[in-house]
Amino acid sequence: MRHTRSHLLPAGLAAIAFIALALAVMNEAMLVSVDLAISDAVQAARSPATDWVVVLVTLFGDAVALTLIASTIVIALLLRRAWWPAAMSAIAFISTLLIVKLIKLLIARDRPTADLYGGVESFSFPSGHMTNSAVIYGALAIFAAYALKGVVQKMAVAGFILLIGLIGFSRVYLGAHWPTDVIGAVILASIMLFLIAWGFDQVPNTDRFARPFTLAILVMFAVWAVYGFITLEVALDMYALDVTPEGTIEVEPVEK
Numbered sequence: 001m002r003h004t005r006s007h008l009l010p011a012g013l014a015a016i017a018f019i020a021l022a023l024a025v026m027n028e029a030m031l032v033s034v035d036l037a038i039s040d041a042v043q044a045a046r047s048p049a050t051d052w053v054v055v056l057v058t059l060f061g062d063a064v065a066l067t068l069i070a071s072t073i074v075i076a077l078l079l080r081r082a083w084w085p086a087a088m089s090a091i092a093f094i095s096t097l098l099i100v101k102l103i104k105l106l107i108a109r110d111r112p113t114a115d116l117y118g119g120v121e122s123f124s125f126p127s128g129h130m131t132n133s134a135v136i137y138g139a140l141a142i143f144a145a146y147a148l149k150g151v152v153q154k155m156a157v158a159g160f161i162l163l164i165g166l167i168g169f170s171r172v173y174l175g176a177h178w179p180t181d182v183i184g185a186v187i188l189a190s191i192m193l194f195l196i197a198w199g200f201d202q203v204p205n206t207d208r209f210a211r212p213f214t215l216a217i218l219v220m221f222a223v224w225a226v227y228g229f230i231t232l233e234v235a236l237d238m239y240a241l242d243v244t245p246e247g248t249i250e251v252e253p254v255e256k
Helices: 004-026 032-043 048-059 063-079 083-107 128-147 150-173 179-201 206-238
Strands: none
Touching (some): 032 179, 083 128, 083 179, 128 179, 150 179
């Protein structure tokens, strides 16, 4: 197997970092002041003019949109007989869903804004929205790194990294998550991305990646357009919050 050790070490370090953060989150007193300060600062920027843009960005990380994009990635790779990348991507996508739900149940951290979601999704750490977005759009960034070359490659990878960052920002801006929920999601997602990168490394001929990457990108833009058009108005109502006269949103942790 090619480059196994180069992926195992950073994945292991990321796992240690995630465990350390999860333990800190379980001791709420360690992080609550930092979370509140950052949340207040971010949410002070809320306005009707910016809300619709941020809500649209957060919709790019909704489960329906991500499922369609993730399925396209795997199918496109299978059609080109890129077995290892397809298998590792599928394993990472499915594992992420299960692991996030398990951790949410174990830690059971309350969201900044109650009643946004029900069931296991009512818990906050880690952000499932952010974890899945980082894994799937991160997979597209890895895909781009192998499928493209030169300036286009760098721009595509940078674009996906920026998108992941914007989705993370949107979760705090909309009061759906604490900042440390988003940080934990990124760390957890990075472990899965090392697995996906390892899968791509097993294919010596990168020429086969150009066409499936193009297909994945076309589907992604189509999903964004259709899903955003259908759900934006409902999502704006869902995430609408009352802003205080000072311009901030009250997000106090719920006592357990």
